[in-house]
Amino acid sequence: MRQVIGLIVLLVVIAFLVSGMLLSIHPFGYPPSDMDDYIIENAQEETGSNNVVTSVVFDYRGFDTLGEATILFTAVTGVLLLLRTAKRKEENS
Amino acid sequence: MLSKIVRTVTNQLILFILIFGLYIIAHGHLTPGGGFQGGAVIVSGMVMLLVAFNHQEVKKVLRERLLSIMESTGALIFIGLAFAGIGTAFFYNLLVGSPIFGRIPATGPNPGDIWTGGVIPLMNFAVGLKVAAGLTAVVLALALFSSGEEIEE
Numbered sequence: 252m253r254q255v256i257g258l259i260v261l262l263v264v265i266a267f268l269v270s271g272m273l274l275s276i277h278p279f280g281y282p283p284s285d286m287d288d289y290i291i292e293n294a295q296e297e298t299g300s301n302n303v304v305t306s307v308v309f310d311y312r313g314f315d316t317l318g319e320a321t322i323l324f325t326a327v328t329g330v331l332l333l334l335r336t337a338k339r340k341e342e343n344s
Numbered sequence: 345m346l347s348k349i350v351r352t353v354t355n356q357l358i359l360f361i362l363i364f365g366l367y368i369i370a371h372g373h374l375t376p377g378g379g380f381q382g383g384a385v386i387v388s389g390m391v392m393l394l395v396a397f398n399h400q401e402v403k404k405v406l407r408e409r410l411l412s413i414m415e416s417t418g419a420l421i422f423i424g425l426a427f428a429g430i431g432t433a434f435f436y437n438l439l440v441g442s443p444i445f446g447r448i449p450a451t452g453p454n455p456g457d458i459w460t461g462g463v464i465p466l467m468n469f470a471v472g473l474k475v476a477a478g479l480t481a482v483v484l485a486l487a488l489f490s491s492g493e494e495i496e497e
Binding site for chain 2: 334
């Protein structure tokens, strides 16, 4: 019984979120801001990069890439730290 | 260690895979790709080495301390280049117009020039170094750990 109620509540919440997303989505091909037109017209002149995607990733939205690099750094640090600690504890016991 | 056929093919292929990864990193501002993608290609070559050869053989060549230092160096270069333009804004492209990577291409489709992009090629190299070294360290650590080997500091 509790599971059925939980499932219904879950479905209602999912339907609410998905319907809200579908109602507020913008029509395909008509982006809500003028930012993309600006980037397509000015990226080569402002950043000197022929690859506009790279100019967005490393210049206009560089802060995003910094976060991405931080995530990777944290993951690598965590893996190395964990494996070393596991090895050491095994030796001690 | 796998059979001799696999090892020979790996010996021949690893050079091309590494060169292709370097190409993707170096031409990140001209063609699709960039630091993350090229670094992943290099890591795939390293995984092929790990599969084809014994991990003890790979452990002789790759030290985990060296890989950690390389990854940190890449991250520091990336943040340093981001902070270099702090006079105008964080991540400001201050090398556009300067003699180093400073040429400005014509607007619209054109074949491009390797000396363009400002700090973008340098950031691509930094991120490529970081991704390649970091993921290689992770894969090597997991391989050594699953085989019960000791991790080389």
